[in-house]
Amino acid sequence: MNLEILGILVLWTFLFGYVIVASVDFGAGFFNAYSVYSGKKHILTNIIQRYLSPVWEVTNVFLVFFFVGVVGFFPKTAFYYGTILLVPASISILLLAIRGSYYAFETYGSRGHKGYAFMYGLSGLFIPASLSIVLTISEGGFVSMVDGNPVLDYWALFSSPLTWSIVVLSLAAVLYISAVFLTWYAHKAKDTKATELMRKYALLWAFPTIVTAGGIIVELRFHNPEHYARILDLWWLFALSFLMFIGTVWLIWNRKNYGRAFGLLAGQFALAFYAYGFSHYPYLLYPHLTIYDGFTNKAMAISLVTAFIAGLCLLIPSLYLLLRLFLFDKKYVEGKSDYHP
Amino acid sequence: MVNEEALFFSRILTELTLSFHIIYATIGVGIPLMIMIAQWVGIKKNDEHYILLARRWTRGFVITVAVGVVTGTAIGLQLSLLWPNFMELAGNVIALPLFMETFAFFFEAIFLGIYLYTWDRFENQRKHLLLLIPVAVGASFSAVFITMVNAFMNAPQGFELVDGQLVNVNPIVAMFNPAMPTKVAHVVVTAYMTSAFVLASIAAFRLLKGSNHIYHKKALSLTMKLGLIFSIAAAIIGDFSGKYLAEYQPEKLAAAEWHFETEGKAPLIMYGVLDDGEVKYAIKLPFALSVLAHNDPTAEVLGLDKFPEDEIPPLYIHYLFDIMVTIGVWMVVLSFVFWIGMKRRWPFIHKKWFRWLIVLGGPLSILAIEAGWWMAEVGRQPWVLRGLMRTADGATSSNHVDIMLVLFAGLYIVLAIGTIVILSRMFRKNPVERELEDRAAEKGGDPR
Ligand code: HDD
Ligand code: HEM
Ligand code: HEM
Numbered sequence: 204m205n206l207e208i209l210g211i212l213v214l215w216t217f218l219f220g221y222v223i224v225a226s227v228d229f230g231a232g233f234f235n236a237y238s239v240y241s242g243k244k245h246i247l248t249n250i251i252q253r254y255l256s257p258v259w260e261v262t263n264v265f266l267v268f269f270f271v272g273v274v275g276f277f278p279k280t281a282f283y284y285g286t287i288l289l290v291p292a293s294i295s296i297l298l299l300a301i302r303g304s305y306y307a308f309e310t311y312g313s314r315g316h317k318g319y320a321f322m323y324g325l326s327g328l329f330i331p332a333s334l335s336i337v338l339t340i341s342e343g344g345f346v347s348m349v350d351g352n353p354v355l356d357y358w359a360l361f362s363s364p365l366t367w368s369i370v371v372l373s374l375a376a377v378l379y380i381s382a383v384f385l386t387w388y389a390h391k392a393k394d395t396k397a398t399e400l401m402r403k404y405a406l407l408w409a410f411p412t413i414v415t416a417g418g419i420i421v422e423l424r425f426h427n428p429e430h431y432a433r434i435l436d437l438w439w440l441f442a443l444s445f446l447m448f449i450g451t452v453w454l455i456w457n458r459k460n461y462g463r464a465f466g467l468l469a470g471q472f473a474l475a476f477y478a479y480g481f482s483h484y485p486y487l488l489y490p491h492l493t494i495y496d497g498f499t500n501k502a503m504a505i506s507l508v509t510a511f512i513a514g515l516c517l518l519i520p521s522l523y524l525l526l527r528l529f530l531f532d533k534k535y536v537e538g539k540s541d542y543h544p
Numbered sequence: 545m546v547n548e549e550a551l552f553f554s555r556i557l558t559e560l561t562l563s564f565h566i567i568y569a570t571i572g573v574g575i576p577l578m579i580m581i582a583q584w585v586g587i588k589k590n591d592e593h594y595i596l597l598a599r600r601w602t603r604g605f606v607i608t609v610a611v612g613v614v615t616g617t618a619i620g621l622q623l624s625l626l627w628p629n630f631m632e633l634a635g636n637v638i639a640l641p642l643f644m645e646t647f648a649f650f651f652e653a654i655f656l657g658i659y660l661y662t663w664d665r666f667e668n669q670r671k672h673l674l675l676l677i678p679v680a681v682g683a684s685f686s687a688v689f690i691t692m693v694n695a696f697m698n699a700p701q702g703f704e705l706v707d708g709q710l711v712n713v714n715p716i717v718a719m720f721n722p723a724m725p726t727k728v729a730h731v732v733v734t735a736y737m738t739s740a741f742v743l744a745s746i747a748a749f750r751l752l753k754g755s756n757h758i759y760h761k762k763a764l765s766l767t768m769k770l771g772l773i774f775s776i777a778a779a780i781i782g783d784f785s786g787k788y789l790a791e792y793q794p795e796k797l798a799a800a801e802w803h804f805e806t807e808g809k810a811p812l813i814m815y816g817v818l819d820d821g822e823v824k825y826a827i828k829l830p831f832a833l834s835v836l837a838h839n840d841p842t843a844e845v846l847g848l849d850k851f852p853e854d855e856i857p858p859l860y861i862h863y864l865f866d867i868m869v870t871i872g873v874w875m876v877v878l879s880f881v882f883w884i885g886m887k888r889r890w891p892f893i894h895k896k897w898f899r900w901l902i903v904l905g906g907p908l909s910i911l912a913i914e915a916g917w918w919m920a921e922v923g924r925q926p927w928v929l930r931g932l933m934r935t936a937d938g939a940t941s942s943n944h945v946d947i948m949l950v951l952f953a954g955l956y957i958v959l960a961i962g963t964i965v966i967l968s969r970m971f972r973k974n975p976v977e978r979e980l981e982d983r984a985a986e987k988g989g990d991p992r
Contacts, residue, residue, distance in 0.1 A: 278635030307610030
C-alpha cells in the first residue's frame, strides 16, 4: 500500500467515526426537541443527557482531526476546498459553534430552557445538511477554474437534484443512526418507555434512509458516469451493506438484541462509506484534484503516519476507559449515581 | 493577482477570531493547572475548602472550554478558508505539530469528560486527581504545538525552495526553529500567569462584595502566590524573547523600540508618541536596549535604517510592547507586595483599594496577552511566512469574506454575552457559603 492510500484511509476512518458519533449527537438533540414539543419530554431527556454529557467534546475532536489531517496529508486541498468552501464551511462553523456552546451553557449552567432545546435540536439537522454539501461538491461539475483560482457555481449547486438528495440522505441517516443507538442505550438503562419510543423512531427512519441512498446512486449515473461505473464495480459491497440493513431492521422489529442491531448498523454504514470512498478513488475533487497530485512530500507523510500511530497508542486506551466508565457502566447508564461536579 | 478587498477582510476576520479565541485558550491552558494545584493542596492539608475551590473552578472551566473549543474549531477551518495559499505551503512543512495538536485536544477532551463525571466516585481522592493530569498536560501541549506553528511563521526553516518547488523538507527541523524555545515558553507561562490572576481577581471581588469567608481568603492567597511565580517567569522569558528578536527578527525589535538608527549603547525608549518621525515625551533608559538585545550595554543594535522601506512593520507596535511590559512589571510588583504583606501582616493589603487593584489584575493580564500577540503578529508584517511569503499572497481570492466577517462578529458577541451571563448566574445562584453548608449537611457533619 502506498502512502497516499494509507493517508486517505486514516482520514476516511476518522470521518466515519465522526459520522457515527455526531449522528447520534445530532439526532439525539432533535429527538429531545421533538419530545419537548410533543409533551414526551420526561421519557427521553434523561437518557439523552446521560449519554451526551461526558462525550460532546470528543465528538467535535473527530471533525477537527479530519480537517487538520486533510491539510497535512493533502496540502493542495487547502487551496481548492479552502477557496471554494468559504461560505458553506463558514455556515457550518457558525452552526457548530452555536450548538456546542449552548449545549454547554444549558447543561452546566441553567437546565431546562425550552427555546434553547428547539435551537439545539434544529441546528443539529442543519449541520449535517451543510456539511454534506462538501460531498456533493466533490462529485465535480460545480467548480470551474478562473484565472487559476477555483470558483464555485452556487446556482448549479443549489439547483441540482443531487445536492438535495444528499441533504435528505444526511438527515434521514442522522435520525436513523441516532434512533437505533438510543434504542439500545435506553434498553440498557432499563427504561422501557424510552426504548419503545426510540424503537418506533428507528423503524420510521429506516425506510427513507435506504430509499434516498439508492436514489443517489441512480442520480450519479447522470451526474458523474465515471464514478457511477466504479460504484457498479463494487456492487457486492453495497449489496452486503444492504443485507446488514435488513438485519438491523429485522432485529429491531422483533425487539431482539438491540446491541447487535446497532453493530449491524455500524457495519452497514461502514461498508457503504468505505465502498463509496473506494469508488471515489483517486479523486478528491472531480476532475481537478486526485490524491496523487495533492499529496504532501514523503518526509511529512512519514512523520504524520508515525505521529498518528503514536497518538493512537495514547488514545485507544483512553477512549476505552471513557466508554467503560460511561457507556458500559451499568450503574451510570441506569442513572443510579450522579457524579456531576 | 491579489484580491485587495478579500485580503483586507481576511485580515480583519483572522484578527477578530484569534483575538477572541486567545482569551478562552489562555484560560483553557492555565486553569487545569490551577485546579490541579488546589485539589492537591486540599488533599494534602485535608482541607475541604481547597477541594471545593477546585470543584467550583472546574464548573466555570467547562463553560470556557466549550467556547474555546468552538472558536478553536472556527480558527482551524478559517486558516484554510481565508489563507488557502499560505496553508498549502504551510501544510507541506509544518503540518506535523498542527496534527499533533489534535491529539493533545483529543487526550484532553476524553479525560475532561471523565474527570467531570467522577467527582466523589472514587474512595481515594488521589485517583480522581490523577485523572486531571492528562487534562492539564493535554491543554498545555495544545499551546506548545500551536505555538510551534506560529514560531515557524516567524522563523521558517526545514525546507528549501528551488524554482518555487519545495525540496528537502524536514518536519522536525521546521518544528524546532529558532523562535520556538522562547515563544513556546513565554506563551505557556503567560497563560499560567493570566489564569492565576483571573482567579485571584474573582476571589478579591467576592471579598469586596461582602463575603468575608475564609474560603475566598485562601483562594486569594493561593492564586496570588502562583501569580507571583509565573509573572516573574514571564518577565525573565520575555527578556529572552527580546534577545531572540535581536538575533533573528531585528526589524520587529527595532520597530517595537522605535530604534531608527543602528548604534551601540542603544537606549530603551519607553512610552512617548511618534510625531512626524520624531519621538516625543518618551522615557529613555540609557544602554537598556543593548542589554535587552545582547546582554551587553555597549553592543550594537540594528536599527530600521538597515531594512528596505517595504519590509518594515507598522510602528504602532511600540505602544503594544509598552502595554505588555508595563502590565508584566506591574503584576510582579503587585503580587510581590501582597506576598510580603501576608508574611509581615501589613494591614493595607486587606483594604478596599488594594483589593480593587487585584480585581483589576485579571483583566489587565488578558489585555497583556492581547497586546503581546498583536505586537508579535503585526510585527511580522508584511510577511505571513517571514522572508518567504507576503501576507497579501497568502489570502483567498473569494469574494464573500465581508459577509462572513459580519456573521462571525455576531457569533462572537453572542458567545461573549452567553459566557458572562452563564458564569455569573452559575456562581450567584449557588454561593460558597450555601454550598459548604449543603455539603456539610450531606455528610451529617457540623455546619459551622
Ligand atoms: C500576560 C501576558 C504577558 C506579559 C506580562 C508579558 N508578555 Fe511578552 N508576550 C506575551 C504575553 C505577555 C504573549 C501573548 O504570550 C506573546 C505574544 C506572542 C508570543 O509569542 O508571546 C508575547 C510576546 C513577546 C515578545 C515577542 C516575541 C516574538 O515576537 O517572537 C517579546 C520580545 C516579549 N513578549 C517580551 C516581554 C517582556 C520583556 C515582558 C516583561 C515583563 C513581557 N513580554 C511580559
Ligand atoms: C499558530 C498560531 C497562529 C497562526 C498560524 C496565525 C496565522 C496568522 C495569519 C495567516 C496572519 C496573516 C493575516 C494578517 O496579516 O492579518 C496572522 C496575522 C495576525 N495574527 Fe496570527 N496566527 C497565529 C497565532 C495568533 C494568535 C494566537 C493571535 C492572538 C490573538 C494572533 C493574532 C494575529 C493578528 C492580530 C494578526 C494581524 C496582523 C496584521 O494584520 O497586521 N495570531 N496570523
Ligand atoms: C492559529 C491558531 C490556533 C488554531 C488553529 C487553534 C485551533 C484550535 C482548535 C481547532 C480547538 C478546538 C479543539 C477541540 O475540538 O477540542 C482549539 C481549542 C483550544 N486552543 Fe486553540 N488554536 C489556535 C491558537 C491557540 C493558541 C495560541 C493557544 C494557546 C496559547 C491555544 C490553545 C487552545 C486550547 C487550550 C484549546 C482547548 C479549549 C480549552 O481548553 O479552552 N489555541 N484551538
